[in-house]
Amino acid sequence: MNKPEAKQKLLIIEDDLGLQSQLRWHFDQxxxxxxxxxxxxxxxxxxxxxxxxxxxxxxxxxxEGVDEGFRCIREISNLSPSAxxxxxxxxxxYENAVRAVAMGAYDFYQKPVNPETLDLILQRAYHxxxxxxxNRRLQESMLAxxxxxxxxxxxxxxxxxxxxKLAPSDVTCTLTGESGTGKEVxxxxxxxxxxxxxxxxxxxxxxxxxxxxxESELFGYEKGAFTGANKRTIGKVETAHEGTLFLxxxxxxxxxxxxxxxxxxxxxxIERVGGREEIPVDVRVVCATNKNLQKMVAESTFREDLYxxxxxxxxxxxxxxxxxxxxxxxxxxxxxxxxxxxxAAITGFSSEATETIEAYQWPGNIREMExxxxxxxxxxxxxxxxxxxxxxxSDESLSLNLREVRYNAERAAILRALTMSEHNISATAKLLGxxxxxxxxxxxxxxxxxx
Numbered sequence: 001m002n003k004p005e006a007k008q009k010l011l012i013i014e015d016d017l018g019l020q021s022q023l024r025w026h027f028d029q030x031x032x033x034x035x036x037x038x039x040x041x042x043x044x045x046x047x048x049x050x051x052x053x054x055x056x057x058x059x060x061x062x063x064e065g066v067d068e069g070f071r072c073i074r075e076i077s078n079l080s081p082s083a084x085x086x087x088x089x090x091x092x093x094y095e096n097a098v099r100a101v102a103m104g105a106y107d108f109y110q111k112p113v114n115p116e117t118l119d120l121i122l123q124r125a126y127h128x129x130x131x132x133x134x135n136r137r138l139q140e141s142m143l144a145x146x147x148x149x150x151x152x153x154x155x156x157x158x159x160x161x162x163x164x165k166l167a168p169s170d171v172t173c174t175l176t177g178e179s180g181t182g183k184e185v186x187x188x189x190x191x192x193x194x195x196x197x198x199x200x201x202x203x204x205x206x207x208x209x210x211x212x213x214x215e216s217e218l219f220g221y222e223k224g225a226f227t228g229a230n231k232r233t234i235g236k237v238e239t240a241h242e243g244t245l246f247l248x249x250x251x252x253x254x255x256x257x258x259x260x261x262x263x264x265x266x267x268x269x270i271e272r273v274g275g276r277e278e279i280p281v282d283v284r285v286v287c288a289t290n291k292n293l294q295k296m297v298a299e300s301t302f303r304e305d306l307y308x309x310x311x312x313x314x315x316x317x318x319x320x321x322x323x324x325x326x327x328x329x330x331x332x333x334x335x336x337x338x339x340x341x342x343x344a345a346i347t348g349f350s351s352e353a354t355e356t357i358e359a360y361q362w363p364g365n366i367r368e369m370e371x372x373x374x375x376x377x378x379x380x381x382x383x384x385x386x387x388x389x390x391x392x393x394s395d396e397s398l399s400l401n402l403r404e405v406r407y408n409a410e411r412a413a414i415l416r417a418l419t420m421s422e423h424n425i426s427a428t429a430k431l432l433g434x435x436x437x438x439x440x441x442x443x444x445x446x447x448x449x450x451x
Contacts, residue, residue, distance in 0.1 A: 007031040008126060011050040013041045013072065014088075015059055019113070023054070026115050027122075038072040045079055051129045052122060057087045057100055057108075069096075070103060077104035078345040081383060082132060084125040088113070099447060104383050146189040149182065150333045153323035159186070159315055166313055167193035172265065174250065174287040174310050177317030180365030183288040184248065186317065191244040196284055199243030204236045207252035214257050216273045219264075225274025237270055237281055244284045250310065251291030251302065258303045265309045285310070320362040320369065330366060331357050334373040335385065344377050349385045356387040411446040414439070423450045 010030040014020040015037060024032045033048050035041040038059060044050070053076060059068040073085055084106035089097045097108035106125055109118060146160045166173060167190050175183040184203070191201040209217050216225070220235030237245055247253075253261065264270055265285065269278045287310045296302035320327060331349065339346050349357065362368055376389035413432065421427035429439040443450070 008052070009033065009048055009050040010122070011035065011041065011044050011048065011053045013038075013053065013055040013059070015056065019056075023113075038068045038075070041072055042075055042079065045076055045083070049080060049083075051083060051133075052125050053083055053085045054118075054122070055085055055087050055105075057089045057093065057096060070100065073100055073103050073105055077383060081345045081347045082129065084129050086121055086125060103447070146186070147192055148185045148189055150326070150330050151323070152325045152329055153318070155318050156323055156326065159317065160189075162313075162315060163190050164193060166190065168195060170284050171312045172285045172287070172310050173313045173315060174289065174293070175315050175317060176289055176291075176293070178319045178365055179290045180367030181317045181319055182366055183290075183317060184246070186315070187244075187246050187286045187288060190286055191246075191284075194244065194284060196243050200240060201244040201246060202236050202240035203246040203248055205248045207249035211254045211256070214254060215260065218257070218261070219270045219272055221273035222275040225272070229274065232272070235270070235272065237264065237283065238279065240283045241281050242283070244286060247285065247287045247310075249289055250287040251289035251293060251296060255301070255303070258306050262303065262306045262309055265306075320365045327357050327360075327362070327369070328354060330369055331373055334370050335377065338374050338377040342377055344380075345383060346377060346380060346385060347383045350387075353385050353387045353390060353392075356390065356392045360392055407446070410442065411448070414442060414446065414448055418448070418450065425450070 008030050010027055011033045012020060012023050012027075013035045014023065017036070020034050020036070024034060033044050033050060035044050041053075041055070045053070055069070055072060057069040059072060061068055069087075073087070076083060076085060085100075085104065087097060087100045087105050087108045089100075089108055089110055093110070097110070100108060106128075107121055109121055146163060149156075149160060151157060151160065163186055173190065175186055177183055187203075188201065191197060204217060206214070216233070216235065218235050218237055220233050220238055221229050223229055223232050264281075268282065269280050271278060293302055293307050293311070297304045297307050320330070335346070335349065338344070364371075372390050372392070373385075375391070376385045380386070380389040414428070417428045417431040421431060425436060425439060429436045432439065434442075442448075
């Protein structure tokens with residue numbers, strides 16, 4: 001016998017016990033949880049995790065006279081960002097209802113209660129909550145084409161298939177593309193899919209090691225080979241034996257060392273600095289560079305024979321600006337990662353931020369995107385990330401809505417004056433050239449609170 005389907009949860013926050021009882025009776029198709037004040041409401045959210053919350057905005061103030069209605073919205077939004085809060089207000093309370101929505105409420109409804117209208121609002125809220133939940137599940141369960149690779153662009157998917165085909169072989173591959181496009185991520189995927197995955201992948205950045213140390217870093221050295229060589233030291237190539245050697249920024253390798261690397265690639269033997277013994281090494285070599293190696297060969301700054309040796313298979317990775325659909329996919333991936341990591345109350349990107357992400361050229365590619373998204377999660381004070389949080393506001397994207405411009409300018413001026421006066425109300429009013437009552441009215445209007 002099939003179990004009856006569980007009722008959807010609905011939290012009602014209402015201090016009028018008579019109305020609370022009526023609402024509980026009316027919404028008998030839901031599992032109704034009731035709370036009469038903010039503390040009980042927060043406890044109910046923690047315990048039951050309701051997807052929809054019906055809250056009376058006119059909750060009685062606490063012992064210190066603080067408005068509990070707005071405080072309740074703020075705390076629930078931080079505690080459960082995906083919950084949909086529907087506030088109930090009086091007929092003449094439209095401004096506070098709009099303020100509640102700006103603080104994170106999903107919708108508002110003006111009393112007196114019309115059951116049919118309220119039913120429709122709740123049904124729509126549940127529908128949207130379920131859609132968002134399904135979307136999150138799809139994003140979380142979406143399999144990356146390769147381990148660590150997030151992509152849906154056809155060219156990137158083709159590259160991923162190429163990597164899968166190359167992985168079982170020992171073909172020497174070179175990954176080329178702009179800085180920050182994910183060359184090292186693909187190199188790691190290549191190693192993990194290869195028969196050598198149980199052994200080490202050893203990486204060396206050819207641009208980061210001084211020229212006079214590069215040879216000993218790669219091939220190691222014997223005791224007494226040079227001043228300071230107090231013991232035999234194994235190099236990166238030997239350390240990667242039976243695994244993968246990743247030569248990052250191969251285009252920056254000194255010409256003097258390119259001949260020795262070529263000999264190793266041909267003979268698969270090395271000699272430590274100061275040694276005479278030939279040491280066989282079994283290793284898969286993967287290279288990466290952001291430079292045009294063919295151009296360097298033509299300019300005689302890179303050996304032609306080494307170029308053909310390391311480019312048995314060359315994989316060109318496109319920049320992020322040319323990857324169709326990958327910008328938002330990656331941005332949402334990084335947002336989900338850092339929101340979870342920092343336990344932030346952020347639900348996503350605003351529509352304006354989404355447009356900006358798509359329109360921006362991302363000269364720093366994926367690395368730049370990850371840094372900007374991480375910073376925005378730290379800095380954002382709203383439930384949605386804006387273009388300003390991402391640091392991508394330009395003259396072209398500035399709002400031309402006069403009311404919005406004035407709102408932002410006045411609020412910023414008040415906050416700046418409060419900071420300069422160390423939150424002294426009289427001094428702030430004097431700085432702004434207004435009276436104390438006017439300042440209080442403006443602070444209320446812009447939801448500015450002084451601790």
